[in-house]
Amino acid sequence: MGIKLKALTKSLWVYHLSTGSCNNCDIEILDCLTPRFDLERFGIVLVGSPRHADALLVTGNMTIKSMERAKEVYEQMPKPGVVIAIGTCALNHGVFSGSYVMPKTVDEVLPVDIYIPGCPPKPEGIIAGVAKLLALVKEKA
Amino acid sequence: MEHVFNYLIFPGFLFTAFAGILASWIDRKVTARVQWRVGPPFLQPLYDIVKLLGKETVIPRACSRFTFLLSPVFGLAAVTAVSTIVWKTMLWQNRGFAGDLIVVVYLLMIPSIALIVGGFASKNPIASLGASREMKLMLADELPFLIAVMVPVVQSNGAIKLDQLIAYQHTHGMVVGSISGVLALIVVIITTQAKLTLVPFDIPEAETEIMGGLEVEYSGTPLAIIKLTRMMMLFTLPMFLVLLFWGGVSFQGWSILWSILKYVFFLVLIVLIRNTNPRLRIDQAVKFLWGPVTFIGIAAVVLALMGK
Ligand code: SF4
Numbered sequence: 001m002g003i004k005l006k007a008l009t010k011s012l013w014v015y016h017l018s019t020g021s022c023n024n025c026d027i028e029i030l031d032c033l034t035p036r037f038d039l040e041r042f043g044i045v046l047v048g049s050p051r052h053a054d055a056l057l058v059t060g061n062m063t064i065k066s067m068e069r070a071k072e073v074y075e076q077m078p079k080p081g082v083v084i085a086i087g088t089c090a091l092n093h094g095v096f097s098g099s100y101v102m103p104k105t106v107d108e109v110l111p112v113d114i115y116i117p118g119c120p121p122k123p124e125g126i127i128a129g130v131a132k133l134l135a136l137v138k139e140k141a
Numbered sequence: 142m143e144h145v146f147n148y149l150i151f152p153g154f155l156f157t158a159f160a161g162i163l164a165s166w167i168d169r170k171v172t173a174r175v176q177w178r179v180g181p182p183f184l185q186p187l188y189d190i191v192k193l194l195g196k197e198t199v200i201p202r203a204c205s206r207f208t209f210l211l212s213p214v215f216g217l218a219a220v221t222a223v224s225t226i227v228w229k230t231m232l233w234q235n236r237g238f239a240g241d242l243i244v245v246v247y248l249l250m251i252p253s254i255a256l257i258v259g260g261f262a263s264k265n266p267i268a269s270l271g272a273s274r275e276m277k278l279m280l281a282d283e284l285p286f287l288i289a290v291m292v293p294v295v296q297s298n299g300a301i302k303l304d305q306l307i308a309y310q311h312t313h314g315m316v317v318g319s320i321s322g323v324l325a326l327i328v329v330i331i332t333t334q335a336k337l338t339l340v341p342f343d344i345p346e347a348e349t350e351i352m353g354g355l356e357v358e359y360s361g362t363p364l365a366i367i368k369l370t371r372m373m374m375l376f377t378l379p380m381f382l383v384l385l386f387w388g389g390v391s392f393q394g395w396s397i398l399w400s401i402l403k404y405v406f407f408l409v410l411i412v413l414i415r416n417t418n419p420r421l422r423i424d425q426a427v428k429f430l431w432g433p434v435t436f437i438g439i440a441a442v443v444l445a446l447m448g449k
Contacts, residue, residue, distance in 0.1 A: 003191060003195075004191070004192070004194075004195030005195075007188045007189075007191035007192035007195060008192050008195065010182075010184075010185075010188040010192070011185065011188040011189045011192045035176055035177045035178045038173070038178040038179050038180075040169070040173060040178065040179075040180060040181050041178075041179050041180070041181065041182070043181055043182070043185050043188060043189070048352030048357075049352050049356075049357045049358075051199055051357065051358060051359065051360040051364075052356075052359075052360060052364065054192070054196075076199065078196045078197035078198065078199050078360040078361050079196070079197045080196070080197075
């Protein structure tokens with residue numbers, strides 16, 4: 001494994017992108033950063049600008065309005081970077097399925113690398129998902 | 142040849158970079174412990190820098206490329222120069238030049254100026270906002286800083302050479318040993334907080350408010366340089382304070398441990414201030430720095446002139 005990739009798996013800076021969630025998934029993401037779960041142990045830090053990010057945490061339904069914005073944010077993220085879809089909404093619209101304002105799911109708009117189901121997923125679930133993703137990246141390299 | 146070696150390897154760039162990475166780890170670990178967390182692993186800041194070096198550099202279309210990419214390098218060069226000068230005077234006798242104190246004080250300003258220029262060059266409204274705040278903050282913290290730096294100079298009868306300051310402290314006792322020294326040290330620690338843009342003076346960055354401010358458009362290698370500059374500042378500035386107020390460091394026998402403790406004391410003090418204070422607004426910060434802090438600084442200088 002190259003040193004660059006190793007460094008990437010050791011220090012994943014995440015940018016939090018909500019594309020029309022009910023805000024519950026977002027709260028669970030923030031829970032991961034609290035002292036109880038403390039993601040900084042793994043070098044994971046929340047950043048404020050997509051230009052600093054290595055991973056997009058996408059939550060929500062991907063409404064028509066947010067489709068373009070989500071694409072733009074993805075393009076602003078310097079590569080290599082990963083996309084993590086969090087919550088049932090981001091996977092298949094969950095309780096909102098059939099609504100007319102959300103023709104596409106997140107993975108039809110962005111190249112999603114890993115899905116974390118749950119409505120909302122527990123912080124433990126999110127951490128487990130990210131750990132699996134990092135293991136996957138290490139395996140592929 | 143010797144100068145090149147000093148500048149690039151020891152005690153210049155390479156040494157300062159590693160020490161800065163270590164300092165940044167201490168900073169993050171202490172922060173984590175204050176917040177009752179475990180905190181990042183030992184090499185975390187190094188991983189961050191290596192990762193950023195390996196990433197794509199996005200250059201916004203509207204920005205002026207040259208200024209945008211070059212300004213972080215100037216900041217890095219300035220910090221390296223400061224560290225080289227400070228360490229050379231502390232490690233070997235008679236290596237300074239007349240007026241190197243003034244040069245160091247000026248060079249310490251350049252990282253902020255470089256960031257301001259880079260922020261404006263990126264043509265991002267948020268970065269401009271951050272840059273204008275940084276400019277005001279600089280104006281505010283420079284005045285008390287300069288006044289407080291005058292105290293060791295006054296006490297040692299107008300020495301503006303760093304090794305004269307050290308020599309004076311070795312013969313006459315530390316500057317912090319006097320009332321004026323203590324007051325000046327308080328002023329300098331507060332302004333250091335502002336110079337490093339740490340809470341309560343992280344107004345130009347304000348992650349939760351203007352999303353990183355000045356650095357918002359930076360990515361990849363330039364961002365790595367900015368982060369590294371910041372870490373090196375975290376190492377260099379407290380070291381400079383140790384030199385000015387606490388007699389510098391020495392590396393003979395057991396005093397090595399004492400020297401390291403001096404630096405760690407300043408670092409942990411800075412980190413604790415940063416963790417126990419809320420962020421000020423820019424107008425509050427200017428009022429605070431130009432009001433009470435400057436007043437204490439002037440009082441310290443007057444006391445020093447009276448020989449206290
Ligand atoms: S998955 Fe559930 S909790 Fe998450 S945004 Fe959708 S409805 Fe809300």
